[in-house]
Amino acid sequence: MIIDIYYVIPEIFISLSLMFLLLFGVFKKNSSSTVYSLSILILIISIPLILNVPSTAELLIFNESYKIDYLSNFIKILIVISTLFVLLTSSQYLKSIKIYNVEYPILILSSILGMMVMVSSNDLIVFYIGLELQSLALYVLASFNRDNVLSSESGLKYFVLSALSSGLLLYGCSLVYGFSSSTNFSQISLNYGVSTQGIIFGMVFILVGLAFKISAVPFHMWAPDVYQGSPTSVTLFFAILPKIAALTVFIRFLYTPFINLIDQWQTIIIFLSIASMLFGAVAAIGQKNLKRLIAYSSISHMGYALAGLTTGTNEGIQSSVSYISIYLVMNLAFFSCIFMLKREDKYYESIDDLSGLSKNHPLLSFSLLIVLFSLAGIPPLAGFFAKFYVFMAVIEQSMFFLAIVGLLATVVAAFYYLRIIKVIYFDNEVEKYDTNHSIGLKLSLIIATILILTYFIYPNSLIDFVSKIDLV
Amino acid sequence: MMNIPILSLLICVPTVGALFILFTKSTEKYNSHKYISVFISIINFILSIYLWYKFDNSNSSFQFVENREWIYGFINYKVGVDGISILFVVLTTFITPLCILSVNSTIKNRLKDFLVAILIMESLMIGVFCSLDLVIFYLFFEGGLIPMFLIIGIWGGTRRVYSAFKFFLYTLLGSVLMLVAIIYIYWISGTSDVEKLYEIGIDAKYQKILWLAFFSSFAVKTPMWPVHTWLPDAHVEAPTAGSVLLAAILLKMAGYGFIRFSIGLFPIGSDYFVSFVYVLSLIAIIYTSLVALMQEDMKKLIAYSSVAHMGFVTLGIFTMTQQGLEGSIFQMISHGIISATLFLCVGVIYERMQTREIKRYGGIVEVMPKYSIILMIFTLGALGLPGTTGFIGEFLILMGAFKDNFLVAVIASLGVILGAAYMLWLYKRVVFGELINEDLKNLVDLKKSEVIILTLLAIPSLYFGFYPEPLINTVEVSVSDLIDNYNANLEIYMANKK
Numbered sequence: 001m002i003i004d005i006y007y008v009i010p011e012i013f014i015s016l017s018l019m020f021l022l023l024f025g026v027f028k029k030n031s032s033s034t035v036y037s038l039s040i041l042i043l044i045i046s047i048p049l050i051l052n053v054p055s056t057a058e059l060l061i062f063n064e065s066y067k068i069d070y071l072s073n074f075i076k077i078l079i080v081i082s083t084l085f086v087l088l089t090s091s092q093y094l095k096s097i098k099i100y101n102v103e104y105p106i107l108i109l110s111s112i113l114g115m116m117v118m119v120s121s122n123d124l125i126v127f128y129i130g131l132e133l134q135s136l137a138l139y140v141l142a143s144f145n146r147d148n149v150l151s152s153e154s155g156l157k158y159f160v161l162s163a164l165s166s167g168l169l170l171y172g173c174s175l176v177y178g179f180s181s182s183t184n185f186s187q188i189s190l191n192y193g194v195s196t197q198g199i200i201f202g203m204v205f206i207l208v209g210l211a212f213k214i215s216a217v218p219f220h221m222w223a224p225d226v227y228q229g230s231p232t233s234v235t236l237f238f239a240i241l242p243k244i245a246a247l248t249v250f251i252r253f254l255y256t257p258f259i260n261l262i263d264q265w266q267t268i269i270i271f272l273s274i275a276s277m278l279f280g281a282v283a284a285i286g287q288k289n290l291k292r293l294i295a296y297s298s299i300s301h302m303g304y305a306l307a308g309l310t311t312g313t314n315e316g317i318q319s320s321v322s323y324i325s326i327y328l329v330m331n332l333a334f335f336s337c338i339f340m341l342k343r344e345d346k347y348y349e350s351i352d353d354l355s356g357l358s359k360n361h362p363l364l365s366f367s368l369l370i371v372l373f374s375l376a377g378i379p380p381l382a383g384f385f386a387k388f389y390v391f392m393a394v395i396e397q398s399m400f401f402l403a404i405v406g407l408l409a410t411v412v413a414a415f416y417y418l419r420i421i422k423v424i425y426f427d428n429e430v431e432k433y434d435t436n437h438s439i440g441l442k443l444s445l446i447i448a449t450i451l452i453l454t455y456f457i458y459p460n461s462l463i464d465f466v467s468k469i470d471l472v
Numbered sequence: 473m474m475n476i477p478i479l480s481l482l483i484c485v486p487t488v489g490a491l492f493i494l495f496t497k498s499t500e501k502y503n504s505h506k507y508i509s510v511f512i513s514i515i516n517f518i519l520s521i522y523l524w525y526k527f528d529n530s531n532s533s534f535q536f537v538e539n540r541e542w543i544y545g546f547i548n549y550k551v552g553v554d555g556i557s558i559l560f561v562v563l564t565t566f567i568t569p570l571c572i573l574s575v576n577s578t579i580k581n582r583l584k585d586f587l588v589a590i591l592i593m594e595s596l597m598i599g600v601f602c603s604l605d606l607v608i609f610y611l612f613f614e615g616g617l618i619p620m621f622l623i624i625g626i627w628g629g630t631r632r633v634y635s636a637f638k639f640f641l642y643t644l645l646g647s648v649l650m651l652v653a654i655i656y657i658y659w660i661s662g663t664s665d666v667e668k669l670y671e672i673g674i675d676a677k678y679q680k681i682l683w684l685a686f687f688s689s690f691a692v693k694t695p696m697w698p699v700h701t702w703l704p705d706a707h708v709e710a711p712t713a714g715s716v717l718l719a720a721i722l723l724k725m726a727g728y729g730f731i732r733f734s735i736g737l738f739p740i741g742s743d744y745f746v747s748f749v750y751v752l753s754l755i756a757i758i759y760t761s762l763v764a765l766m767q768e769d770m771k772k773l774i775a776y777s778s779v780a781h782m783g784f785v786t787l788g789i790f791t792m793t794q795q796g797l798e799g800s801i802f803q804m805i806s807h808g809i810i811s812a813t814l815f816l817c818v819g820v821i822y823e824r825m826q827t828r829e830i831k832r833y834g835g836i837v838e839v840m841p842k843y844s845i846i847l848m849i850f851t852l853g854a855l856g857l858p859g860t861t862g863f864i865g866e867f868l869i870l871m872g873a874f875k876d877n878f879l880v881a882v883i884a885s886l887g888v889i890l891g892a893a894y895m896l897w898l899y900k901r902v903v904f905g906e907l908i909n910e911d912l913k914n915l916v917d918l919k920k921s922e923v924i925i926l927t928l929l930a931i932p933s934l935y936f937g938f939y940p941e942p943l944i945n946t947v948e949v950s951v952s953d954l955i956d957n958y959n960a961n962l963e964i965y966m967a968n969k970k
């Protein structure tokens with residue numbers, strides 16, 4: 001037991017420092033910026049702590065309810081680093097719209113603590129605790145700008161719909177438990193034997209609940225409203241982190257307890273994938289708000305990430321994980337650009353506000369250009385490779401229908417990305433925006449853009465890590 | 473000398489130059505950037521001439537090959553040239569500096585960005601012609617969409633947004649299927665290396681469907697009838713330099729792709745679809761020639777004539793004869809030079825008159841004699857008069873076509889007559905006749921810089937028209953080797969079938 005604790009030091013560290021920050025925030029007045037900087041520090045410290053956890057072999061701890069392996073460590077690192085960048089980019093924004101409170105970084109930390117538990121879970125109950133921990137923090141975050149009607153509305157919407165999906169998920173879990181008499185992932189697949197009907201029933205409910213969390217069609221309805229209503233910094237968080245965690249849990253579920261039911265879940269995932277890719281691409285065309293548009297775009301991106309999971313092979317999982325990693329960088333860069341659209345503490349988020357941006361802000365528009373073409377999947381930018389890996393895996397399994405529909409959806413999706421580029425580059429300019437951005441924001445935009453732009457020079461940089469994921 | 477990675481250098485130099493321009497500020501009214509980029513592209517041209525000089529004509533294998541691991545155990549960065557691709561590389565490096573030189577007052581705003589876009593475009597185009605790996609090829613092929621989209625969209629005419637979108641989405645849609653095919657080839661053959669694929673071949677039962685997937689991409693890019701409609705729009709709206717690049721080099725990527733991939737990789741598929749390509753090519757030749765006759769916009773007329781000329785190219789490629797293939801390559805080079813010049817010529821008078829409508833002109837020979845002479849040379853070149861490169865290309869293609877199919881050749885010959893009709897009629901309406909329009913009387917004849925650019929383009933066009941040996945020698949061995957390989961593959965397939 002004591003030895004087991006050694007492996008969860010990162011989680012323990014984050015939860016302890018979380019409590020410390022909470023007390024610190026309560027007893028010391030006007031400490032919000034200290035808490036903010038401290039939480040950045042905590043994230044930085046937790047990176048070596050995670051790296052310190054051995055990940056060469058699969059480790060089951062706490063009575064086999066918690067799993068440490070390469071995938072979980074990789075995703076945890078991804079989660080921590082992207083949270084770090086989310087905090088770096090959004091500090092100025094939070095100050096401007098006056099929600100720079102003590103609770104904000106604390107909620108973010110508790111949310112990622114939940115995610116870290118989620119991705120390592122090997123037991124239905126542990127998984128559910130992690131999921132709820134991250135969701136509860138997210139409900140509050142969504143409505144964090146409580147004087148704003150849209151923000152409160154989005155928090156409430158997210159809460160109600162998410163609670164519904166959690167209910168479905170829990171129902172599915174109980175069915176699975178009932179039919180396999182175990183909550184342990186590894187045990188479930190051993191226990192259900194020949195009669196699989198009940199398990200399939202439960203599995204469908206679980207998949208629906210998870211599909212809701214990554215906003216795959218047809219469980220996407222909450223995404224556009226929540227994305228638009230939440231403060232932009234929270235939208236950025238929404239667009240990246242819960243998706244990474246939920247996708248990993250997808251991998252966990254599909255490839256551990258339900259691995260023998262691949263024929264059953266494959267069809268479901270293919271449907272989710274195709275529907276998300278097409279719907280996301282088509283529905284984004286008419287959008288005028290950048291945040292709403294990115295909501296639809298993320299729906300379609302989740303479709304591609306799911307496409308990798310349909311294959312049932314290691315390559316498929318790896319391609320999904322690399323897709324989500326590249327997607328994260330692109331979203332980070334895109335939101336950094338949105339954060340830069342402000343004039344005297346007023347932030348702009350409609351596509352028309354980008355009009356003629358290239359004349360006044362050539363470098364900012366150049367980064368947006370790179371990011372948008374990359375999101376559209378045009379070579380030689382990183383977004384192309386993300387899609388390329390996924391379709392490599394998909395075509396290896398001869399799933400041509402999925403591949404062709406997916407690639408045609410990229411053409412449709414290219415249209416709305418091009419439309420933004422058109423507004424930036426071809427239209428007449430509006431007033432200048434402020435240029436006094438925080439260093440963190442500039443830094444993350446520069447890093448993300450350079451990563452996207454130069455990824456093709458050394459693509460092994462990501463593959464080296466991802467190719468060690470070995471689950472099947 | 474083999475140690476210098478000369479092809480990578482060719483690909484990288486323009487990009488490095490573009491980066492340099494991007495991060496420096498130009499003094500004295502933007503001109504220094506223009507000269508830097510001309511200088512960079514001329515260095516590239518000299519490099520490519522050196523490459524051509526060092527190139528061994530008698531050898532059909534790929535030369536100057538560089539092979540580096542790119543994605544471990546998966547895709548290699550592999551470039552190399554053979555007799556076919558080297559000519560396109562030289563064409564690209566030859567056209568680009570002239571293209572940059574021709575940029576003048578028409579591009580007023582954001583000259584710097586324009587130069588960056590053109591230089592990056594050059595890198596990508598050279599990359600397309602050099603790459604010996606399907607994935608690398610796709611990367612360059614598609615990457616070219618980004619700068620071209622911006623060139624049309626930012627510096628284009630009034631309907632530029634529509635044209636830029638049409639160009640982008642059409643080409644992307646075509647290429648997407650090619651990507652599926654490339655990945656599938658990787659899985660059935662275990663490699664995406666073109667040279668290895670030439671050796672081991674691709675399983676006959678997949679060839680037809682793979683051929684179609686590649687065709688969908690190349691047909692849009694060529695462009696072939698009925699997917700040619702993006703081209704007139706793109707040409708008309710693009711700025712002069714953009715049209716030149718588009719006509720001279722971008723269209724050739726597809727013709728090159730047909731030779732290198734469709735024929736080289738899928739001989740059985742190609743053989744199966746020969747008549748299909750013939751029909752489309754003939755429709756392109758006859759139909760678009762007729763459409764060209766009726767155009768009122770000069771650029772549009774030349775754009776349609778490009779479609780017709782590319783129809784000849786695809787026809788020649790799929791005759792699968794030595795003459796036909798050589799003719800096609802020759803025609804592509806020739807069309808690259810001639811159509812580029814014609815667009816530049818239109819650019820010259822458009823800049824002065826701000827209109828491309830043919831009706832507004834007439835009798836400009838009286839005010840612009842030098843211009844009229846140069847336009848005459850290229851009009852004759854475009855209609856294929858003996859003594860210009862245009863003649864040799866068309867002649868060889870028709871020879872190849874007669875060898876293969878008499879009827880096809882006869883119909884294609886009609887295209888030559890129609891070509892003469894629309895080109896000469898255009899020339900007559902613009903240059904001859906009475907000078908009625910008052911505005912035309914103030915036209916200034918060619919400036920020195922324009923004379924230099926146009927003459928530089930006229931020299932190869934006439935020189936290779938009289939003396940095609942250097943070009944033919946370069947491609948000969950590679951082409952005959954390609955045809956041998958093609959026939960050998962077909963024979964094996966037929967034998968197996970029996």
